Amino acid sequence: MASTRAAIEAATTRLRDAGVDTARVDAEWLMAGLLGVGRAALAANLDEELTPALAARYDAAVTRRERREPLQHILGWEEFCGLRFTVTPDVLVPRPETEMLVEWTLSLLPRAGARRRLAIDVGTGSGCIACALALARTDVDVVAIDASPAAVEIARRNVAGLGLSGRVTVREGDLLSGLGACRADLVVANLPYLPAPVLAGLAPEVVDHEPWVALDGGPDGLSVIRSLVAQAPRWLAPGGALVLETAGGDQIPETAGLMRAAGLSNISTRCDLVGVERFIAAFLPSIDDGRG
Template sequence: MVTIQHALRAATAQLRAVSETARLDAELLLAHTLGWSRAKVVAERDHPLTPEQQARFAALVARRAEREPVAYLIGRREFFGLELQVDRRVLIPRPETEVLVELAIAEARRYGDAPITIADIGVGSGAIAIALAMHLPRATLYGVDLSAGALEVAAANIARYHLQDRITLLEGDLLAPLPGPVDLIVSNPPYTILNEIDEGVYRHEPHLALDGGPDGLDCYRRLIAAAPAYLTPKGAILLEIGAWQAAAVVHLLHLALPQAEVGVQQDLAGRDRVVWARNLDVIR
């Protein structure tokens, strides 16, 4: 008889070579297989698995052993206290991006009770836009993406949180689809250099979401050059960056918005994570 305990032990050993979180991965995959919570899986270690459950679990573990991310295998990921549907059409939301969301919420609160418009450029799963909408009831949002598949995933997540009336999805390139200037532009654009990233990420996540060009800065250059025409006089732009990109992105912002106040925010690990610029009209 194969119990939960046996199955988890074998799967953890199998995944150790590819994952630093092998035990957790195994628990999440088994919970998904059984339709249980992870807590129940951990608590009921002597529960026997049917041959059919063993086979389905083994298939998921084999895919994880090929470095397929757990979030794609179970079809969901938590972000900023939300549960989002994810699949191979979207980047898996990363915890680092919560820094961008926190800063954007703080920036939006400068407007007090006044309505505010926000554009999330490269909306992907909808992670940033949905988190902002949930915390900023006076905000109206646009989510732009070049990927029709990503927009389908975003639409499903937006519907799940009943935000269809507040978040409008637009297909197209960067700022071009926006109907006019907005108070806040937020973006976690593709910024990696493809041949430098983790193998599992490279093999499984969408390259359109990752590829920032030869130096990782392609999207920042075009987005920042276009930003002045799409920002209200008191508006701000907040951009997630790779830890090595702050100086280059700050430079681009000074060139495009010479009148703006510009700053860099670190993440919890102390790495540069967000660069922002605020048109100075907001504090006049």
């Protein structure tokens, strides 16, 4: 029988040979998942011998990663804003940069005052943005929307698992069109924004295993964003904000133009973790601010 240490070393070599950039880290996470411990706790288990059954299960997990299946799909979860979310091939794996979208969104949400606030998360996927907002702000109710029935099911599972069923409502729908009458203080979205021509060049973990519908933004990457920006003013309360994640680059000025054309104003942007201007927000003018 091989030790945990030897199995991790062998797996690291296999993954490195398969072109996995994070070979050692992934080998350790796969072992930690198998043993039911955190990655940091592996140090206490490195000299223990794996039973034949555990060794076979580890080999199967490493083989899946060799084939460039995302680590998160093999583990069944990803961490986002300090929370653990179930992920499957039906939803986009939450990205670290989107945590910055959540952080900025929270700063744009007004305090409750005389009433509770309402936020709408469009294209919710796993529900990570909606849940992070609701847990950070107990005075905010969130409606999370996705067009995919399978994604809706995953989001509902995550909402229930975090004890948020009373404050986060997950609905199936095409953007905002089926939402009904309501006025939100904020609409936030991480929609498909990649131009269709670039999709084939993405890493195998993305192009072969993540939902195409969550990636494909049409010829210029703005097809879905364009539709949401046009709809948003009908569902925003006066003074409410629309906050979006984009691919950056030319999409920022183009999205700003869409926002102005829709009657939104006070446009601002933020950069991601590597300094790319990626996030953009705009507001529906208040009744008394003179910008009607």
